[in-house]
Amino acid sequence: RGTPPDAFPPRSFRIFALTARYVADTNPKKINLGVGAYRDNNGKPWVLPVVKKASRKVEESDRDHEYLSITGLPPFTNAAQKLVFGEDSLPVKEKRIISVQTLSGTGANHLAALFMSRFYQFTKDKEIYISNPTWANHNAIISNVGLNPVSYPYYNPQTIGLDFEGFVKSIENMPEKSVILLHSCAHNPTGVDPTPEQWETLAELFVKKGHYAFFDSAYQGFATGDLDRDSSSVRLFASKRIPMLVCQSFAKNAGLYNERVGALHVVGASEDEAQRIKSQLSVLQRSEISNPPAYGACVVSLILTDPELFSEWKRDIKTMSSRIIEMRDQLYNKLQELKTPAPAGRSDWGHIKSQIGMFSFTGLNKAQCDSLVNNYSIYLTANGRISMAGLNTNNLQRFAECVDEVVR
Ligand code: PLP
Numbered sequence: 001r002g003t004p005p006d007a008f009p010p011r012s013f014r015i016f017a018l019t020a021r022y023v024a025d026t027n028p029k030k031i032n033l034g035v036g037a038y039r040d041n042n043g044k045p046w047v048l049p050v051v052k053k054a055s056r057k058v059e060e061s062d063r064d065h066e067y068l069s070i071t072g073l074p075p076f077t078n079a080a081q082k083l084v085f086g087e088d089s090l091p092v093k094e095k096r097i098i099s100v101q102t103l104s105g106t107g108a109n110h111l112a113a114l115f116m117s118r119f120y121q122f123t124k125d126k127e128i129y130i131s132n133p134t135w136a137n138h139n140a141i142i143s144n145v146g147l148n149p150v151s152y153p154y155y156n157p158q159t160i161g162l163d164f165e166g167f168v169k170s171i172e173n174m175p176e177k178s179v180i181l182l183h184s185c186a187h188n189p190t191g192v193d194p195t196p197e198q199w200e201t202l203a204e205l206f207v208k209k210g211h212y213a214f215f216d217s218a219y220q221g222f223a224t225g226d227l228d229r230d231s232s233s234v235r236l237f238a239s240k241r242i243p244m245l246v247c248q249s250f251a252k253n254a255g256l257y258n259e260r261v262g263a264l265h266v267v268g269a270s271e272d273e274a275q276r277i278k279s280q281l282s283v284l285q286r287s288e289i290s291n292p293p294a295y296g297a298c299v300v301s302l303i304l305t306d307p308e309l310f311s312e313w314k315r316d317i318k319t320m321s322s323r324i325i326e327m328r329d330q331l332y333n334k335l336q337e338l339k340t341p342a343p344a345g346r347s348d349w350g351h352i353k354s355q356i357g358m359f360s361f362t363g364l365n366k367a368q369c370d371s372l373v374n375n376y377s378i379y380l381t382a383n384g385r386i387s388m389a390g391l392n393t394n395n396l397q398r399f400a401e402c403v404d405e406v407v408r
Contacts, residue, residue, distance in 0.1 A: 015136070015381065022379040030377035031395045033386040036188065036358045037257055038320050041392040046320070048255045050312040054302040063298065068291045070282045072101020072263070076297040079304035080263045083227065084217055084248055086235050095271045098278040100285060101292040104262040105218045105249025109141045111264050112214060112245050114284055115277075116179060117145040120212070123175040128214065130181045131155070131167075133383065135188045135216070138181060152180070155190045160343065160351040160363045162192050171205050179212045184246070185230040186219035186357025189385040193223070193356055199233050206242045213237050213244035221253040223357045225321035227314065238267065250300050252358065253317055259296030320389075327391040328353050328360070334400035341407050360386050368406045376402040 018034040032043075040046040071077065077099035082092060091097050102108040117126065126147045130138050131154035142149040152174075153166030171180065182202075187193055194202060206213060215234050221227045237244050250261040266281065268274030285291075303309045335349045342348050343363025352360050364372070364384040372378040378399060380386045391399060 018373075018379050018381065021373075022377075025377050025379075027377035029395075029398060031379065031390060031399055033378065033380045033390040033399075036252070036387050036389075038252065038255060038358075038389045039392070041323065041394075043390070043392055043395070046255055048313070048316040050303055050309055050316050051254060051256065051299060053312070054299045054306075054309055057302055058295070058298045063294075065294075068101070068294050068297070070285050070291050071099075071278065072292045073294060073297045073301055075305060076261075076301035077101050077263055079301060080248055080250075081265055083304060084220065084231050084234055084246055084265065085238055086228065086231065089235060089238050090241070091238050091267045096268045096274045097265050098268065098274050098281060099263050099265045100278075100281050101297055102247075102262045102264050103289065103292065104251050104260040105216065105247055106137060106141070106262075107260065107289075107292075108247035108249065108262045108264040109138065109216060110145070111281065111284060111288070112247050112266070113142050113147060114145045114288075115245075115264075115266065115281060116214070117147050118284070119280060120179060121177070122179070123177050128179045128181055129170075129174060131183070131187070133189055134181070134183075135218075138216075154187075155192060155361070157363075158345040160192075160346055160361060161354075162194060162198070164194065164198055167194075168201065168205065171202070171209070171211065174209065174211065177210045177212060179214055180206075181214040181216060182233065184215045184217040184220070184233045186223040186359075188218065188357070189359050189381070189383065190361045191355030191357050191359045192361065194233075196232065199236055203236050203240050203242065206237065207240055211242070213242050215244060215246040217246050218249040219252055219357050220248070221314075221317040222321055222324075225318045225325075227253075227317065243267065243269070250296070254300055254303070254313070255320075256296050256299070259299070260293060261296035261300050324358065324388045327388050327396065328355070330393075330396055331388075331391065331400060334397060335403065338400060338404045340400070340404040343407075358387055358389055360388055362386055362403075364403070364407070368403075371406045372402060376406075378402055 022032045081099040085092050127150045128147050129152045130149050132151035139149045152170040153163045156163035220230045223230045245266040248263045251257045266277050303313050332352045362384045366382045369382050
């Protein structure tokens with residue numbers, strides 16, 4: 001039960017160690033495919049044009065630096081709620097959602113786990129079920145608040161795809177009212193998502209078993225380029241009155257990594273319960289951060305509430321997601337052209353194209369990854385995950401050729 005503690009540095013730190021090695025590397029041909037942050041075609045961080053515009057407006061406004069309220073900036077939390085659930089959402093209309101501004105997605109995950117640890121009536125040993133594999137920080141965040149992270153089958157290394165059968169069987173066998181963490185789209189680290197039909201099956205199972213959905217939404221818009229489509233899993237569950245919460249991040253889709261803009265949305269069974277949840281979340285937040293920072297929330301709030309800025313943001317999101325999809329196509333084509341042997345269990349590299357979002361699970365094994373890092377200055381995690389955003393038209397050919405060499 002649970003996962004044994006990591007050796008130091010813990011798994012969730014290793015990505016930063018990898019970045020430090022990349023920075024120290026003097027090879028001019030080095031490539032960083034480790035960290036999950038968007039890069040433009042020149043390999044540079046990209047400040048979204050809409051964020052530049054909104055930031056200027058925020059700076060020019062005569063805002064003061066008074067504390068925000070404990071639960072954050074209301075125009076931000078209201079708009080963020082509608083962004084993820086949709087305007088016509090049942091719990092939005094019924095005023096059953098409590099939204100609290102958090103320190104980005106990590107803060108939302110933490111506050112959510114803390115809230116569950118205090119108030120959820122667990123049927124068994126305070127277990128939260130997480131996908132195998134998952135974002136490395138989930139384990140630590142959940143353990144930190146005294147809950148037990150337990151893995152459910154998700155990824156099948158043989159097919160480099162979803163182990164849907166194992167996933168479903170595991171959900172069926174969990175005790176009723178289990179808490180299950182789901183990535184709403186663009187699963188990190190695999191890039192493998194359930195299909196809409198599979199989400200339907202999952203939702204039906206949640207209803208049947210009374211499970212609680214703990215959604216992590218860190219990539220809305222990044223997967224398909226369409227904000228609504230990328231939130232369809234959350235909206236489906238909400239429409240079926242499945243008990244749930246959503247951890248939302250604006251780090252990736254607004255490129256606001258270091259501004260720490262996020263929100264936690266907890267859906268109550270009634271408006272009255274939602275108000276009680278709000279009181280409890282406020283008590284927790286007060287002792288943890290007192291109140292959240294204002295700047296990034298002001299920027300996002302402007303973008304979400306000004307129709308012109310909102311349209312521009314959607315175009316910027318499309319720019320990022322389209323470039324990533326284009327890199328998937330080009331990498332696939334290049335590996336085909338080189339006749340690079342596909343990973344074990346696969347006849348080709350099609351998974352690069354079918355996976356979605358920031359990451360791709362290439363199927364490269366640990367020895368091949370180590371060789372790419374140590375012999376070619378290509379930085380990726382040892383599980384074969386690459387950040388597609390690190391590829392561009394200047395380095396893609398070299399990456400494909402190096403992969404071709406290490407797999408032969
Ligand atoms: N959840 C997932 C699945 C992620 O991949 C990330 C970031 O990589 C986060 C949450 C949290 O990101 P942040 O705290 O920067 O919003």
